[in-house]
Amino acid sequence: MDKLKHWETFLIGLLLCIGLAGCTVVQETVSPSDSKGVMTKNQVLNLSTSHPLTTLDTDKMSQFGRLNNTIEGLFSATGDGQTELALAKKVTLNKSRTTYTFTLWKDSYWSNGDLITANDFVYSWQRALTPQTKAPDADLFVGIHNARKILDGRLPATQLGVSAPSKFKLVVHLDHPMAELPQRLTYPLFGPQNERIAEKFGKRYGTKPQYQVYAGPFMVASTGNTKQHWHMVPNPHYWDREHVYLSRINVNVYHNLKKSWHAYQSGKLDEVRLWSQSNMKYYEKQAAYTARPYSKMVLLAYRTTGKNTTINQLLLQKTARLAISHAVNRQKLARASYGSTSLPAQGIVPAGLSRGQRGTADFAAAQPNQKTVAYQPKQAKKEWQTALKSAGVKHVTLSVSYLDAIYSAKLARKLKQQLESTLPGLTIKLKSRGWTVDEQAGPLEADLTILTQRAQYADPLAMLALYTRSSTANLGHWSNQTYDNLVAEASNATSFSTHRWQTLLKADGVLMAQQGVTPLLQPASTYLINPKLNGVQYNTVGTQSNFKEAYFVK
Structure with a gap:
């Protein structure tokens, strides 16, 4: 039995197991072809x-x-x-x-x-x-x-x-x-x-x-590791050591993009990330080129508990958050930052993360309230003016925090340009932040924070559960009881049923209607x-x- 057939057999067994009162699934040992x-x-x-x-x-x-x-x-x-x-x-x-x-x-x-x-x-x-x-x-x-x-x-x-x-x-x-x-x-x-x-x-x-x-x-x-280099070798006691073929994996730290590029060209690296649009276009038809999508979303989180009560009052309004979302041209934002292979957000769940029971429906494409993340500048202006009036101001300066990295910096600058040109009376002040191991631990240090949120497992719940009231990933502390109830219902489901799928879609719709967070784009890395x-x-x-x-x- 080859590896693919083994997996198909195991999957069928697991699905049957989920549907039964109690059962056992045994994994057969399969040696991949060498x-x-x-x-x-x-x-x-x-x-x-x-x-x-x-x-x-x-x-x-x-x-x-x-x-x-x-x-x-x-x-x-x-x-x-x-x-x-x-x-x-x-x-x-x-x-x-x-x-x-x-x-x-x-x-x-x-x-x-x-x-x-x-x-x-x-x-x-x-x-x-x-x-x-x-x-x-x-x-x-x-x-x-x-x-x-x-x-x-x-x-x-x-x-x-x-x-x-x-x-x-x-x-x-x-x-x-x-x-x-x-x-x-x-x-x-x-x-x-x-x-x-x-x-x-x-x-x-x-x-x-x-x-x-x-x-x-x-x-x-x-041994042999430095601040600029570390390496891995095969685990001699790994249970499947026979099918580990690499003798060593060198990982070298490059802070300079040109140095990593020259290292690849000289054969010192087997993989290099393409950063510039011109390089992506030039190499896209070569055998070495690959665009690698990943289930993560670049988004905006809102701080509503800052020292400035006027800004808090402004960003607590759903209308203000919708205005910001409608002011973003996500297609242009993606091209100007992460590149043309990246996808504009359709909702909070990234494309390709999860499909329906019959394997045909992508949850991302089925997300409701996609109009809330559509570029609608005229509507954005009206919503923004309504929100400003409600907050009792005509002009406001909002700080935007972004990670000090090439893609994030490009995105932040383009986002600033789009928001300021579309929303009257708005000034954006950009603030860079350094990378840490637990980069998203919070609390938020700016009015708007550009974050990258990854789905840690292959299910819409991996993204949707992050924005419940009790989630530590919900750095903006947005809260909605209907949303929490829907996520809880889906979390309690016994199987991947149609009802569970629809419950998750309803939860997504609530989050997007409220713009508890504002998804921007799904990046795809090119190498x-x-x-x-x-x-x-x-x-x-x-x-x-x-x-x-x-x-x-x-």
């Missing part, structure tokens, strides 16, 4: 990054980048956004679909040779929720029994609904059915952590490669990639590039 006959002897991959290695602690990361290749969990994501079992051998659901029982493989090991056990997951998940850890994406645990109470400080993390009744048995109790749980569990935050190593190194844990161990196909080498590199799995959700089975051909 291409060793055409591989080169030198299997070294050279990549670039703009950010130095700051932490190896998965609980401290809001973005995993290349490090996702060092992490593996119960499920892993496939290239089409679906899931397959990884460190779990099988999973059983109870009749009410509120308890998942995972049986782990008995021959999975950490990079130091320690056995991976169920307790490693219990320790990892509880640690992510402790106040001392403050994992940026801890909200993803909500739905697992007691997670919300733990995040609110009402219970200790030890009360999370996860237990290890035996060495290779992991039991997860939910507050309610969660149809999307397998999709969530592919995210690296749900991977295991080695308690013995974490306790041994204490505060040093994850601060350097020698203070961390790894469950994924690669590990960060403990030149060494045509001899094969076997890379590029994901559109969660983590981007999986190099487990990557290799170079002659």
